Amino acid sequence: MFGIGLNSLIKIGFRVSDHILKQQEIERSRTSAENARRQAEASREKAMEEAARHKRALLEDEIARNSVAVECPNCGSTGNRIRRNSTGFCQFCGTAIQISSSGTAVIADPIERDRALAAEEIRRKSGATGNV
Numbered sequence: 316m317f318g319i320g321l322n323s324l325i326k327i328g329f330r331v332s333d334h335i336l337k338q339q340e341i342e343r344s345r346t347s348a349e350n351a352r353r354q355a356e357a358s359r360e361k362a363m364e365e366a367a368r369h370k371r372a373l374l375e376d377e378i379a380r381n382s383v384a385v386e387c388p389n390c391g392s393t394g395n396r397i398r399r400n401s402t403g404f405c406q407f408c409g410t411a412i413q414i415s416s417s418g419t420a421v422i423a424d425p426i427e428r429d430r431a432l433a434a435e436e437i438r439r440k441s442g443a444t445g446n447v
């Protein structure tokens with residue numbers, strides 16, 4: 316009297332649940348692949364950050380080793396640190412101070428001052444700070 320017998324209904328029921336289980340399995344493996352991809356990306360970013368931090372630390376170390384505490388030849392202030400073999404500017408009076416490789420400080424000549432000013436301008440535009 317029914318179009319479909321009980322056995323057929325049970326078979327269809329099994330097939331439907333089997334299909335749902337397969338879909339869930341596909342979804343799970345898709346999710347775990349996505350998680351793996353995200354993790355790989357995160358660890359790649361972390362490695363890049365670590366490398367950048369290391370590079371910055373090396374640069375800061377290099378600046379610390381090569382810079383000297385300078386007494387300004389113009390105003391006598393002692394709060395400046397400038398690298399050897401370079402020209403920096405007094406934080407207090409703005410005088411261009413040229414440092415020799417031995418660390419001696421002299422007031423820079425106008426040509427060296429202009430060169431250092433131009434270099435400082437470029438550094439400022441690129442976002443770096445300090446007498447490096």
Ligand SMILES: [Zn+2]
Nearest residue numbers: 387390405408
């Ligand atoms: Zn000064």
